[in-house]
Amino acid sequence: MNSDDVIQLIFCVESTEKAATDKCYINEVLKSHFNVRENKISYVFMGGKYNYNNQLTINKINKLTKEYQLTGSGKTYVIYVFDKDQNNQDSRDSQFEKDVKTYCKELGYKLIWFVKTVEEVMWGSKIKKPFKRTKALDFIKKDQIKNVKKKNLEAHDNVNSSCKSNILTVLNGFRQIK
Numbered sequence: 300m301n302s303d304d305v306i307q308l309i310f311c312v313e314s315t316e317k318a319a320t321d322k323c324y325i326n327e328v329l330k331s332h333f334n335v336r337e338n339k340i341s342y343v344f345m346g347g348k349y350n351y352n353n354q355l356t357i358n359k360i361n362k363l364t365k366e367y368q369l370t371g372s373g374k375t376y377v378i379y380v381f382d383k384d385q386n387n388q389d390s391r392d393s394q395f396e397k398d399v400k401t402y403c404k405e406l407g408y409k410l411i412w413f414v415k416t417v418e419e420v421m422w423g424s425k426i427k428k429p430f431k432r433t434k435a436l437d438f439i440k441k442d443q444i445k446n447v448k449k450k451n452l453e454a455h456d457n458v459n460s461s462c463k464s465n466i467l468t469v470l471n472g473f474r475q476i477k
Contacts (some may be wrong), residue, residue: 309375311342312343338475358376373475379399379411380466
């Protein structure tokens with residue numbers, strides 16, 4: 300394989316490394332719909348969506364990118380993953396969405412949205428915070444990805460419908476994992 304055939308995907312996710320709930324769901328999507336093969340999947344746990352452009356997040360992305368370059372392999376792609384909470388009570392949400400889109404476009408990063416939350420897309424209902432980790436592990440153990448409608452994962456990039464995501468739309472753009 301030449302270097303164009305192997306890539307690293309860095310998923311920058313809202314959750315903390317301890318919870319790692321987003322990682323559970325993304326890994327299940329990858330396992331179910333793609334063939335990752337020798338491609339490297341890495342995660343940056345931002346510990347909150349508003350940390351997307353802070354120095355710690357940037358440093359983690361740079362570190363993973365540099366480490367991957369040492370192997371002499373292919374290119375690294377950064378993918379930010381957010382819940383589109385659509386919280387009418389928090390006026391920061393619509394500005395946040397605009398800011399993130401601009402940030403990702405300027406840096407050439409991809410952007411995946413889950414409306415309203417990753418749990419709502421994957422389970423079809425809201426999960427209370429204390430149960431998110433347990434439900435994510437149940438999702439894996441019970442192979443719940445089989446119950447997620449593919450059409451709910453392949454929305455367009457400006458998805459705004461509840462229980463929808465553009466995760467397949469974005470990931471289908473990487474021929475290396477098809």
